[in-house]
Each structure stands twice: as C-alpha cells, then as structure tokens.
Amino acid sequence: MPVFNVCLKIFRKNWLSVSIYVVIFLAIAILISATSVSDQPTTFAQKKARIAFIAEEQTPLVKGFRKELSRSTMIVALPDQSEKLQDALYFRQVTYILRIPKGFTENVLSGGNMRLEKTVVPNSIENTYVDLNVDQYWNLARLYATHEPGISQDGLVSRLKANLSGTTPVFMKTENAAKTSDSFSMFYFNFLAYTLSAVLIMGISTAMMVFRRRDLRMRHYCSPLKPTNITMQLLAANLLFAGASWAVLVGFCFLLDPKSIATINMLYFLINSLLFTGCIASLSYLISTVLKSLNAVSAVCNLITLGTCFISGVFVPQEFLNSTVLKIASFTPTYWYVQANTKIAKLTHFSWDHLAPSLYSMLIMLAFTGAFIAVALVIGRRQQATN
Amino acid sequence: MIIHVKNLLKRYGDLVALDHLSLDIKEGEIFGLLGPNGSGKSTAINCILSLLRFDKGEIEIFGKKMTPDAYESKRNIGIVMQNVAVFNELTVYENIDYFCGLYVHDKSERKRLVEEAIDFVELGNFKKFHPKKLSGGLLRRLNIACGIAHRPKLIILDEPTVAVDPQSRNKILEGIARLNEQGATIVYTSHYMEEVEQLCSRIAILDKGRVIASGTQEELKAMITLGEKITIEAFSINEHELQQLRELSGVLSVQWVEKRLVIKSGKKAGSLEAVLDFLKTHEIGFGRIYSELPTLNDVFLEITGKQLRD
Numbered sequence: 001m002p003v004f005n006v007c008l009k010i011f012r013k014n015w016l017s018v019s020i021y022v023v024i025f026l027a028i029a030i031l032i033s034a035t036s037v038s039d040q041p042t043t044f045a046q047k048k049a050r051i052a053f054i055a056e057e058q059t060p061l062v063k064g065f066r067k068e069l070s071r072s073t074m075i076v077a078l079p080d081q082s083e084k085l086q087d088a089l090y091f092r093q094v095t096y097i098l099r100i101p102k103g104f105t106e107n108v109l110s111g112g113n114m115r116l117e118k119t120v121v122p123n124s125i126e127n128t129y130v131d132l133n134v135d136q137y138w139n140l141a142r143l144y145a146t147h148e149p150g151i152s153q154d155g156l157v158s159r160l161k162a163n164l165s166g167t168t169p170v171f172m173k174t175e176n177a178a179k180t181s182d183s184f185s186m187f188y189f190n191f192l193a194y195t196l197s198a199v200l201i202m203g204i205s206t207a208m209m210v211f212r213r214r215d216l217r218m219r220h221y222c223s224p225l226k227p228t229n230i231t232m233q234l235l236a237a238n239l240l241f242a243g244a245s246w247a248v249l250v251g252f253c254f255l256l257d258p259k260s261i262a263t264i265n266m267l268y269f270l271i272n273s274l275l276f277t278g279c280i281a282s283l284s285y286l287i288s289t290v291l292k293s294l295n296a297v298s299a300v301c302n303l304i305t306l307g308t309c310f311i312s313g314v315f316v317p318q319e320f321l322n323s324t325v326l327k328i329a330s331f332t333p334t335y336w337y338v339q340a341n342t343k344i345a346k347l348t349h350f351s352w353d354h355l356a357p358s359l360y361s362m363l364i365m366l367a368f369t370g371a372f373i374a375v376a377l378v379i380g381r382r383q384q385a386t387n
Numbered sequence: 388m389i390i391h392v393k394n395l396l397k398r399y400g401d402l403v404a405l406d407h408l409s410l411d412i413k414e415g416e417i418f419g420l421l422g423p424n425g426s427g428k429s430t431a432i433n434c435i436l437s438l439l440r441f442d443k444g445e446i447e448i449f450g451k452k453m454t455p456d457a458y459e460s461k462r463n464i465g466i467v468m469q470n471v472a473v474f475n476e477l478t479v480y481e482n483i484d485y486f487c488g489l490y491v492h493d494k495s496e497r498k499r500l501v502e503e504a505i506d507f508v509e510l511g512n513f514k515k516f517h518p519k520k521l522s523g524g525l526l527r528r529l530n531i532a533c534g535i536a537h538r539p540k541l542i543i544l545d546e547p548t549v550a551v552d553p554q555s556r557n558k559i560l561e562g563i564a565r566l567n568e569q570g571a572t573i574v575y576t577s578h579y580m581e582e583v584e585q586l587c588s589r590i591a592i593l594d595k596g597r598v599i600a601s602g603t604q605e606e607l608k609a610m611i612t613l614g615e616k617i618t619i620e621a622f623s624i625n626e627h628e629l630q631q632l633r634e635l636s637g638v639l640s641v642q643w644v645e646k647r648l649v650i651k652s653g654k655k656a657g658s659l660e661a662v663l664d665f666l667k668t669h670e671i672g673f674g675r676i677y678s679e680l681p682t683l684n685d686v687f688l689e690i691t692g693k694q695l696r697d
Contacts, residue, residue: 002488006474006481013476215472219533222436222466223489224458 003230007237010207018202025195026252033184033256049126051096052078052085059105064157065137068164072133095121096130109145114138137164185260186345188253189269193276193314193334197305199245200280201287204238205297208288242281246274268344272362276337279365282372289379308334333368336361389414389541389572390435395444397430404430406596412574417567419587420576421683427596428576429469432545436466462490465539469546471530473518480514483532490537504536507562524555531559535566542566543574548582560586580683592687599690611689612639613681614654617662620674621648628669635661
C-alpha cells in the first residue's frame with residue numbers, strides 16, 4: 001500500500017500546522033471545563049435564599065420564627081443601617097430583607113395587623129419560598145393563638161416547631177433530565193466543529209493536493225497500479241486520518257468531563273460529530289480539487305472554518321444571531337451540526353418523536369456530504385479529461 | 388521489437404501534433420528522438436505511454452497493444468518525465484522507495500533495488516535530504532533513480548537533462564549508457580544533438596510531428612551532401628577571390644563572416660588542400676584552420692532548412 005503509506009507520511013509532515021488548532025481548542029476547552037458547573041442536580045433540593053433578618057423585638061415567638069426560617073434560608077448578619085442594607089441588596093449579598101416591626105408578636109396573638117416589612121430583589125424565585133415560609137409560620141401561629149387562648153409563646157413555638165418539621169419528599173419523574181443542556185458537553189461538541197473543520201481541511205486538502213500535482217499524477221498513470229486502487233488507498237488514508245482526528249478530539253471531552261460518557265445524549269453527540277466529520281472530510285476533498293496552490297490551503301481553511309463557525313452559532317449561540325445570518329448559515333453543514341447538537345443537548349426522552357428533529361439535522365448534513373462528493377467527482381472527471 | 392508505432396496521428400484541434408508517425412525500436416538499443424521544441428517528441432512519448440489519447444494509429448510495446456490498462460507492460464517500463472516528478476515531502480530515499488514500491492511489493496527486494504538505484508545515480512550522501520535541498524542536477528538524478536529503481540526492461544527518458552549543469556549532464560549520460568549495458572532498452576528524447584550523438588545507437592529526427600529522417604548517425608550523415616566544414620581565420624579577402632573559391636571543385640558554399648572563411652564541401656572532395664593552395668597562390672594571409680565533420684544539426688539544417696535549436 002505505497003500510496004496509503006505516503007499519504008499518512010504527508011499527514012504526519014503537516015501535523016505541526018494542524019496541531020496549532022488542536023492546542024488552541026484544548027486550551028479553551030480546559031478553561032471552560034475549569035469554570036463550568038459540573039454537578040447538575042439530579043434530585044430536588046429547595047434553593048436557599050440569602051436573607052437579612054432585622055427584628056425590632058426579641059419575643060420567644062420571633063426567636064422561634066428566626067430559628068424556623070434559618071432551616072430554609074441562609075440568614076446573613078447585617079447591621080440595621082439603611083444604607084448598608086441597600087448596598088447588600090444591590091450587590092446581591094442578600095435577596096430579601098425582612099423586618100419584624102415592634103409590637104408584631106402582640107398583633108399576631110391579639111388578632112391585629114400582621115404586616116411585615118420586606119425589601120426584595122425583583123423576580124427572584126427563591127424569595128417566593130421565603131414568602132411561603134413567612135406566611136405559613138405566622139398564619140399558623142395566629143391559628144393556634146385563636147383556638148388555644150392563653151397558650152404561652154414558648155408553648156406556641158414548640159407547637160409550631162412540631163407542626164412545621166414535616167417535609168414533603170419530591171421525586172424527579174424524568175431521570176437524566178436534560179443533563180447536557182447548556183453543559184460542558186454541548187459547548188465542547190459545538191466548538192469541536194471549528195477544530196475538526198480546521199484539522200480536516202488542513203490535513204486532507206494538503207495531502208490530496210500533493211497527489212493531484214500533474215507530474216505526479218502522470219507518473220502514477222505510468223505505473224502498474226490501477227487508478228481505482230490509488231483512489232481507494234487515498235480514500236482509506238483520508239478516512240483513517242479523519243477517524244483518528246475525531247477519536248482524539250472526542251477523547252479529550254471524556255478526559256475533561258468523564259461523567260458525560262454516562263448519558264444517552266452523548267451517544268447522539270458522537271453520532272452527530274461523526275457525521276460532521278464525514279461531511280467536512282468530503283468538503284476537504286472538494287477543496288483539494290478546486291485549489292491550485294498549496295499556499296492557498298491555509299487561507300481557505302481559515303476563511304471557511306472561521307466564517308461558517310461564526311455565522312452558524314459555534315462561538316455565539318444561534319439564539320443571539322440575526323435571522324438573516326442564520327438563513328445564510330443554513331447553507332452550511334456547520335449550522336445543521338450545531339442545530340443537532342443543541343437539540344440533542346435538550347433531549348430527556350429518546351423516542352422517535354423526540355429524536356426526529358435532531359435526526360433531521362443530521363440527514364441534512366448527510367445530504368451535504370453527498371453533494372460535496374458528487375461535485376468533487378464531477379470536477380475530478382473534468383480535470384482528468386482536460387489533462 | 389520493443390516498441391512498434393504505426394501511423395500515429397494526434398491532433399489538438401486544427402494543430403497536427405503527430406502526423407502519421409511510425410517508429411520501430413529494437414531490444415537493447417538506445418533510441419534517440421531528436422527534434423526542436425514543439426516537434427512532437429513529448430506528445431509521441433505520452434501517446435506511447437497511453438497518457439494521451441490519439442486519433443489514429445497503433446502502438447505496441449513488448450509485442451502487446453498499449454492501452455491505459457496494459458498493466459503487465461507498464462510493470463516493465465521505467466519513465467523519467469521531463470518535469471521532475473517527486474514528493475517534496477519525502478526524502479531522497481523515501482521517494483525512490485515509493486516509486487519502486489509501485490512496481491515491487493517485496494520489501495527486502497525493494498530495499499536492495501533502492502540502494503542500487505541510489506548508488507547508480509550517486510546520491511548516497513543525500514539519502515536523507517528533501518528534494519528542495521537538492522541542486523538542479525541532483526534533483527534530475529533523483530528523478531532518474533525514481534524511474535529506474537525497479538529495473539525495467541524499457542526506459543523512456545523525456546529530456547532528462549533540461550536545465551542541468553554540464554557535470555551532472557555527463558553523469559546522467561554515463562548512467563544511461565550503463566543502464567543500456569545492463570540490458571535495458573532506452574528511448575531518449577532531447578533537443579540537444581550533442582547528447583543524442585554521444586548516446587544513441589539509432590536516431591529519429593522529428594519535425595512538425597513527422598519523422599523526417601531516421602537511422603544510425605552514419606546513415607543520417609550519409610543522407611546529406613555535406614562532407615566537411617572548413618573554418619579558416621583569414622585576414623582579408625575580396626569579393627572576387629571569394630567567388631573564385633566558390634568555383635573550386637567540391638566546394639558547396641563559402642561564407643566570409645567576422646574574418647573567418649566558412650567553407651562547406653561535398654563528400655570525399657578533398658577541398659581543404661585546394662583551398663589552402665588557393666590562399667597561398669593569391670597571397671591571402673590566414674591563421675588557424677578548423678575542419679569539422681557534419682553534425683546532426685547539419686543533417687536537420689539540410690533537410691528542413693532550419694537550425695535544430697530554432
């Protein structure tokens with residue numbers, strides 16, 4: 001297999017220019033993996049709000065309330081100074097400031113006004129839990145006080161404690177619920193499009209252009225090797241290179257985030273990236289038939305990889321991109337690859353109905369692959385006839 | 388016959404590149420295809436190797452019809468292209484090994500052949516060099532090694548010495564002669580008549596896609612009337628004396644160029660003696676005298692009326 005072996009040698013020769021892309025990719029991937037939240041909760045846990053608790057009276061009932069509240073919130077100690085409290089809210093040291101006014105306990109026990117003062121960060125989900133706990137505690141306190149007249153505050157506190165100590169178990173009905181949505185895996189596989197494109201175009205186009213040199217092609221035609229044999233050897237070498245590049249780049253994902261391998265989503269990420277590899281390999285082959293100079297490969301490689309990745313949502317999520325840009329991007333395989341990745345990342349069920357949108361994007365990628373091969377073959381035939 | 392070409396016709400649109408070309412090349416000879424640039428040498432070679440489709444005619448190599456899929460015949464042909472066809476990405480050794488590997492699959496056999504080829508072109512000190520580091524002459528030698536490493540029975544060399552320094556050219560020509568001594572039949576194309584004269588046992592002269600003359604050197608030179616070319620450094624001579632010289636027996640032409648008399652005489656004319664007698668009788672002072680036998684250029688000139696290197 002002399003052609004196959006020489007093709008591999010040429011790949012090895014070009015490894016330096018290719019490895020630059022891999023190094024940049026890995027550096028960014030490592031950075032992201034170090035900063036990303038790796039442990040997504042798989043069970044339900046109530047989120048604890050950070051609150052400032054200011055009590056203008058220290059009755060047993062208020063003390064009991066504070067104790068009860070500390071079970072479901074994180075109480076941050078702050079001085080009762082308006083400016084400092086406002087600052088704490090502004091810098092999100094706390095999201096909720098609760099003030100118990102003087103005489104509040106008396107009002108509760110005597111059926112008076114139960115108004116509390118609160119200052120909150122708007123649209124905060126965890127504050128809703130605080131509101132629920134506050135309402136629950138004081139409404140229950142009034143209920144006991146109304147139905148058990150003469151009950152002491154300490155007695156009331158112990159009744160409330162017993163009453164509120166119960167918990168409600170929450171079970172997640174959907175296992176592995178969208179574990180990969182907005183996760184490291186999704187980022188990694190999206191960004192993989194850039195590196196994989198660069199590596200394959202640089203590697204395959206360069207090697208194929210060497211074999212397309214007219215004098216070498218003529219020399220091959222003079223040899224007893226059949227043209228189909230030469231083509232098959234080149235194809236095998238290119239597939240090996242593409243497959244090895246894919247395996248290495250995907251392998252890094254498992255090194256950086258070993259847990260990701262356990263999800264079913266990963267299987268589809270792998271299939272999607274493998275199809276993308278095939279598509280870009282065929283595009284690289286096409287590029288080698290069109291380009292005339294080896295020096296142009298690097299420029300064309302950067303233009304194609306960066307251009308398509310920018311408009312297809314590899315670097316910036318597609319939802320932030322202009323609709324016209326996305327329309328243009330839809331004429332590139334990278335767009336469909338990112339689309340499929342995004343859909344796969346959100347998958348929680350893997351029935352046909354749920355998988356269909358992702359598979360549709362993959363099918364379009366396959367169509368691109370077919371088109372690239374067909375155009376490359378037509379150009380190749382024409383060049384052969386011209387020569 | 389190793390190569391039999393009959394009535395080969397190749398057209399590029401209206402241009403006739405090969406005009407009913409016929410050639411017969413025998414086993415063991417060094418056959419020269421001589422002609423100016425554009426005479427159809429490379430086209431003929433490309434047709435013979437089935438690299439080009441032709442319009443008419445027939446080509447046989449080793450007694451079998453030559454077609455693009457005549458792989459058995461191709462196995463015994465070595466080709467050295469006009470353009471150096473090597474991989475810049477591979478070293479000298481790797482290049483020769485690769486091209487030899489297209490023909491020879493056995494690894495140990497190939498290793499031996501590659502080493503022999505390297506010794507043959509004297510590139511032993513450059514085995515690990517990449518082609519870009521080699522001079523033009525060394526590169527041509529590498530090109531030859533790539534073409535002959537598999538020990539073919541027939542070697543076709545298409546202008547292998549273009550843009551090569553004289554020292555490297557001599558080495559290449561010596562090497563080709565040695566290949567022939569080892570049993571290979573050689574087809575050598577060139578527009579350098581000196582190379583063809585030095586190397587080839589039989590020659591075909593091509594012009595405008597046609598063989599205008601073929602045979603051994605002696606046979607070709609016998610075709611023309613020129614027998615000897617005499618050049619004499621003469622200090623002064625008038626038009627009347629020149630006319631008298633032209634009328635001497637056996638003299639074909641006389642020219643007076645830059646104080647040199649160029650006299651062409653016919654075969655077995657013995658003109659030199661008569662010319663010298665004439666100069667002495669007319670007291671015409673003269674210096675050095677050169678006498679040359681006709682060259683292939685003279686053959687080409689007489690047949691076509693133009694210089695070989697036009």
